[in-house]
Amino acid sequence: MSTHRQRSVSARHRDDARRLAASVRSAVAGTGTRWLAVLLSVTLFAAPARAHGGPGITSGNVDTPTWLFLMTGGGVVAVSFLLTSFVTDRDLLESYHDRRVSIPGGAAIRRWGGPVGGVVGLLGLAGVVATGVFGPPEAARNFAVLLVWVVWWAGFTASTYLVGNSWPALDPFGRLAAPLSGDGAVSLPDWVGRWPAVAGLLLLVWLEVVTAVASNPTQLTVVVGAYIVATVAGSALLGHETWRKQIDPISGVFELYGRVAPIQRTDDGLELAAPGAALAETDADATTVASEIGFVIALLWVTTFDGFVATPGWQSIAAPVVRAGVPAELAYFGAMLGGYALFFGVYWGASKRVRISGKTYRSAPRIAAAFAPALVPIAAGYHFGHYFPYFLTQLPASIVVTLSPLSPPFAPPVLGLPGWISWVGPVAVLSGHLLAVWAAHARAFDLFTGRLQPIRSQYPYVVVMVLYTITGLWLLAQPTIDAPFI
Structure with missing residues (x-):
C-alpha cells in the first residue's frame, strides 16, 4: 500500500473516530442520562419480583433462582459504570451538576412555607402526644402510630429525596427549642464532630x-x-445550630436525603436541579472528616439493618447466641455495632485502594470524604423499595383515623396491592445504585485530573457498590418475618 494510501486510510479512520466521538458526545449532551433510562427499562423487564416465601424469586410464571437475581442486579451496576466511563467531558459533567433553574414563586414559598409548615409540624406533634396517651391502644387504629410510621417515616421521608427537604420548615422539635436556644453555654471539642448524631441514629433504629x-x-x-x-x-446548652448539625440524627438524615432531590433550597428561594446534583457540592458546615463519613455510613447501614433483622437469615445467626444466654436485645445491639463497623471498614478500605488504582497521593480520608455523599442514593433507593408498599397499604387507614383520631373505626381500611408492586423494590434499589455510580463518577472528575485517573479511581468503589447492590436485593428477596426473640 502506498504511503499516500496509508495516510488517506488513517485520515479516514481518524475522521470516523472523531465523528463517532462527536455523535456520542452529542447524544449524551442531548439526552443527559438516556443510558440510565435504558438500564432501568432493562432492569424492569429482567428483575424478578420479591419473594414472599421459598428459596427463589418468582416473577409471573417463571421462577428465577435467587443467585441469578442477585448477580443480574450486580451486573447492572457494573455495566452502568462502564457506560458512565464514556462520559469524560468535564463541561458536560459540570453542567449536569451546576445548572440550576429558579422556581417561580420560590421566594414566596420559602417565606410562607416556614410559618405554615411550623404550624402543621406542631399540630402533628401535639396530635401524636395526645393520641399516644388517650387514643386506642391498637396500632392499626392509633393516630400517633400511623402518623409517625406511615405518614412521616415512610411517606414524608420519601418526599425528602424525591421532591425536596421540607423538614426545616416542619421541624416541631426545633421550634419548641428555639425560644430557649442561644449561643450555647457549653462548647464541644472539635474531635467530637458528628459522632453523637451517628450514635443517636444507631440508637433510634435499635430501639x-x-x-x-x-x-x-x-x-x-x-x-x-x-x-x-x-x-x-x-x-439550650449547646446552641441550636450545634444541636442540629452535630447531635440531631433526624435533621441529619433529612439533610442528606434532601441532597438527592431535584428541588433545592437557597437563600433567595427554590431551585430545580438534576437529581443527585447537590451530592457533588462540598459541605461548608462539615465537622470532622471521619464523623461526616461515619454519618453517611450510618444512614446506609440502618436501612440495611432494619431489613436484615426481619429475615430468616438473621434468625439462624441469632438463635445460638440467644440460646447461649445472651439477652436478645444485647444480640441486636451487637449486630447493630458489628454491622456498622463492617460497613465503615469496607468503605474505608476501598478508599485506601483508590490511592493505588487511581495512582494518587491524595490521602485516604480526603478521598473517602469526597465520595461518601455518593452513597446516599443507595440508602434512598432501599428506603423507597422497603417502605413504599407499606405506605400504600396503610395510607387509607391513616386518612380514616386522622378524620376521627380519638374514636376511629374498629377496622380501618387497608389497600390491597397488585402483584406488579413487588417490582418496586428491586427497581428502586437498582435506581439508587445507578444514581450513586453517576454521583461517584462526577466526584472523581472533580477530584482527579485527566481522563483515565478519575475512571481508575472508581474501581474499588464499584466493587463496593456491587456488593451493596447484592446485599440490598438479597434482603428484598427474603421472606419477611417478625424480628425474632424479642
Missing part, C-alpha cells in the same frame, strides 16, 4: 427494632417526649 415503639402508642409517646426534652435541653 425501633427491639422495643414495641412501632406498635405501642404508649412507648412511642415516651420516645417522642424524650426526644422533645433532649432537643430543648441540648439546644
Whole structure:
C-alpha cells in the first residue's frame, strides 16, 4: 500500500473516530442520562419480583433462582459504570451538576412555607402526644402510630429525596427549642464532630427494632417526649445550630436525603436541579472528616439493618447466641455495632485502594470524604423499595383515623396491592445504585485530573457498590418475618 494510501486510510479512520466521538458526545449532551433510562427499562423487564416465601424469586410464571437475581442486579451496576466511563467531558459533567433553574414563586414559598409548615409540624406533634396517651391502644387504629410510621417515616421521608427537604420548615422539635436556644453555654471539642448524631441514629433504629415503639402508642409517646426534652435541653446548652448539625440524627438524615432531590433550597428561594446534583457540592458546615463519613455510613447501614433483622437469615445467626444466654436485645445491639463497623471498614478500605488504582497521593480520608455523599442514593433507593408498599397499604387507614383520631373505626381500611408492586423494590434499589455510580463518577472528575485517573479511581468503589447492590436485593428477596426473640 502506498504511503499516500496509508495516510488517506488513517485520515479516514481518524475522521470516523472523531465523528463517532462527536455523535456520542452529542447524544449524551442531548439526552443527559438516556443510558440510565435504558438500564432501568432493562432492569424492569429482567428483575424478578420479591419473594414472599421459598428459596427463589418468582416473577409471573417463571421462577428465577435467587443467585441469578442477585448477580443480574450486580451486573447492572457494573455495566452502568462502564457506560458512565464514556462520559469524560468535564463541561458536560459540570453542567449536569451546576445548572440550576429558579422556581417561580420560590421566594414566596420559602417565606410562607416556614410559618405554615411550623404550624402543621406542631399540630402533628401535639396530635401524636395526645393520641399516644388517650387514643386506642391498637396500632392499626392509633393516630400517633400511623402518623409517625406511615405518614412521616415512610411517606414524608420519601418526599425528602424525591421532591425536596421540607423538614426545616416542619421541624416541631426545633421550634419548641428555639425560644430557649442561644449561643450555647457549653462548647464541644472539635474531635467530637458528628459522632453523637451517628450514635443517636444507631440508637433510634435499635430501639425501633427491639422495643414495641412501632406498635405501642404508649412507648412511642415516651420516645417522642424524650426526644422533645433532649432537643430543648441540648439546644439550650449547646446552641441550636450545634444541636442540629452535630447531635440531631433526624435533621441529619433529612439533610442528606434532601441532597438527592431535584428541588433545592437557597437563600433567595427554590431551585430545580438534576437529581443527585447537590451530592457533588462540598459541605461548608462539615465537622470532622471521619464523623461526616461515619454519618453517611450510618444512614446506609440502618436501612440495611432494619431489613436484615426481619429475615430468616438473621434468625439462624441469632438463635445460638440467644440460646447461649445472651439477652436478645444485647444480640441486636451487637449486630447493630458489628454491622456498622463492617460497613465503615469496607468503605474505608476501598478508599485506601483508590490511592493505588487511581495512582494518587491524595490521602485516604480526603478521598473517602469526597465520595461518601455518593452513597446516599443507595440508602434512598432501599428506603423507597422497603417502605413504599407499606405506605400504600396503610395510607387509607391513616386518612380514616386522622378524620376521627380519638374514636376511629374498629377496622380501618387497608389497600390491597397488585402483584406488579413487588417490582418496586428491586427497581428502586437498582435506581439508587445507578444514581450513586453517576454521583461517584462526577466526584472523581472533580477530584482527579485527566481522563483515565478519575475512571481508575472508581474501581474499588464499584466493587463496593456491587456488593451493596447484592446485599440490598438479597434482603428484598427474603421472606419477611417478625424480628425474632424479642
